[in-house]
Amino acid sequence: MGAVTSPARRPDDAAGDADVMRRIRAGDRTAVDDLYARFRRPAFALARRILADDALAEDVLQEVFLSVWRDPAAFDRARGSVASWLLAVVHHKAVDSVRREESQRRRQAQAEDEKALDAPTATRDVEDDAWSRVVAEQVRTAMGVLSAPQREALTLAYYGGYTQREVATLTGTPLGTVKTRMLAGMRRLKQELGGPGGAGALGDVWPAEERQ
Amino acid sequence: MSADHRQYDELAVGWALHALEPAGEAEFARHMPGCARCAEIVAETTEVMGAMAADLPQAEPSEALGARLREAVAATEQVHRPAPPREAVAPPAVPAVVPAPRRARALPLALAAAAVAAVLGLGIWNIGLRSEQAELSSTVAEQQDVVDALLSPDRVELDPLGADGRPVATVVPRDGGIEVVTHGLSVNDATSTTYVVWGVGDDGAKPLGTFDVERSQTELRTVGSGLTGLDDYPQYAISLEPGREAPSDPTEVVATGQVTS
Numbered sequence: 137m138g139a140v141t142s143p144a145r146r147p148d149d150a151a152g153d154a155d156v157m158r159r160i161r162a163g164d165r166t167a168v169d170d171l172y173a174r175f176r177r178p179a180f181a182l183a184r185r186i187l188a189d190d191a192l193a194e195d196v197l198q199e200v201f202l203s204v205w206r207d208p209a210a211f212d213r214a215r216g217s218v219a220s221w222l223l224a225v226v227h228h229k230a231v232d233s234v235r236r237e238e239s240q241r242r243r244q245a246q247a248e249d250e251k252a253l254d255a256p257t258a259t260r261d262v263e264d265d266a267w268s269r270v271v272a273e274q275v276r277t278a279m280g281v282l283s284a285p286q287r288e289a290l291t292l293a294y295y296g297g298y299t300q301r302e303v304a305t306l307t308g309t310p311l312g313t314v315k316t317r318m319l320a321g322m323r324r325l326k327q328e329l330g331g332p333g334g335a336g337a338l339g340d341v342w343p344a345e346e347r348q
Numbered sequence: 349m350s351a352d353h354r355q356y357d358e359l360a361v362g363w364a365l366h367a368l369e370p371a372g373e374a375e376f377a378r379h380m381p382g383c384a385r386c387a388e389i390v391a392e393t394t395e396v397m398g399a400m401a402a403d404l405p406q407a408e409p410s411e412a413l414g415a416r417l418r419e420a421v422a423a424t425e426q427v428h429r430p431a432p433p434r435e436a437v438a439p440p441a442v443p444a445v446v447p448a449p450r451r452a453r454a455l456p457l458a459l460a461a462a463a464v465a466a467v468l469g470l471g472i473w474n475i476g477l478r479s480e481q482a483e484l485s486s487t488v489a490e491q492q493d494v495v496d497a498l499l500s501p502d503r504v505e506l507d508p509l510g511a512d513g514r515p516v517a518t519v520v521p522r523d524g525g526i527e528v529v530t531h532g533l534s535v536n537d538a539t540s541t542t543y544v545v546w547g548v549g550d551d552g553a554k555p556l557g558t559f560d561v562e563r564s565q566t567e568l569r570t571v572g573s574g575l576t577g578l579d580d581y582p583q584y585a586i587s588l589e590p591g592r593e594a595p596s597d598p599t600e601v602v603a604t605g606q607v608t609s
Contacts, residue, residue: 165422168418177406178406180409190410198416216395217395220394220395227401275399293362300369300372318365
């Protein structure tokens with residue numbers, strides 16, 4: 137691992153993130169402020185993308201950062217960077233929230249919009265720095281390498297919070313095909329973002345039928 | 349890697365994306381402990397997901413949120429538990445999220461280990477889910493209750509109707525009430541519907557209690573109170589009902605199970 141582009145952050149941020157986590161584990165409440173300062177923007181961006189509701193997104197952020205303060209050892213059980221772990225927790229809680237809050241009917245209505253959206257490119261609320269733009273461009277390029285069905289499946293699942301079965305229904309595709317697309321799409325993204333090596337469990341099997 | 353693992357590769361990606369149905373989640377939770385390949389796929393998928401978050405319109409939460417969080421942190425104590433070795437610093441050759449079931453042991457112990465693994469495994473991404481409800485100790489106690497119920501000799505496993513049958517719920521008749529462990533029932537709309545547990549005997553079905561499924565993970569609740577005569581039911585059923593009260597007869601039975609012991 138390690139070669140995959142970190143979420144909109146500079147490479148030297150990782151050591152600082154780990155240091156902040158160490159301070160939180162040591163019981164330093166001010167370290168939560170620092171963690172929040174580092175991640176509030178990408179975390180909020182992700183939560184509001186999934187929830188389409190600023191208030192609910194802020195509730196998710198509060199829940200996530202408070203949970204990190206309460207139980208920082210949870211990070212020790214995960215693997216990988218602080219950034220990816222934290223954003224995965226944000227994703228998980230935002231998806232839980234959207235499943236709680238939204239009626240199925242509303243979700244069906246929104247789904248049409250989701251399907252139309254290949255990659256999120258809305259106007260930016262705040263000015264991104266040059267680094268963020270470079271990283272976003274890398275991700276967008278990588279997404280562009282996927283086949284349209286792979287991109288659609290991963291977009292619906294990740295940005296839309298839909299289950300594989302819901303994605304199958306929304307796209308009129310057999311469930312097994314959706315699962316295959318998500319795996320193949322992830323392998324492709326891993327390879328694109330992780331460089332030509334592409335080692336790792338996602339990359340080491342690439343049956344011919346998945347090449348698109 | 350053998351072709352047999354292919355389905356778990358797919359499940360691992362779906363798990364990391366939080367995109368599995370409850371049945372898939374339960375299946376993966378049973379498989380994942382001790383599977384280095386799955387742990388790696390989950391980790392890699394998580395890193396890719398982190399990168400995908402970079403391609404979003406950056407946005408600033410309100411200033412009030414920072415203050416709110418600071419207040420909440422000031423009022424919250426940390427959970428203390430023995431810190432495991434830092435896997436992120438030195439990834440072990442075989443990362444195990446929870447202890448793997450020991451295959452050499454007798455079946456009941458292996459089952460117990462698998463059940464514990466299934467329950468605890470579900471918690472990996474649920475850090476703090478219960479943060480407002482309870483301390484970790486009570487969460488662990490609840491998990492133990494789930495394990496006890498799943499291993500109870502009196503348990504009745506309920507299979508879904510009209511689907512290929514992996515059990516979606518387990519009921520355990522106890523003195524004066526029924527424990528219901530859900531591990532595959534859909535989340536219901538708790539404002540306008542309710543699940544009902546039925547005891548089915550010669551005289552037809554009798555409603556024993558109601559419950560809601562609030563999330564897709566495994567949960568245990570006790571329904572009914574002061575119930576008697578539970579030994580007389582050869583069969584149990586769960587239905588999903590419109591409204592918040594149990595009707596006199598089930599409307600839509602979603603799962604049934606025979607008493608075997």
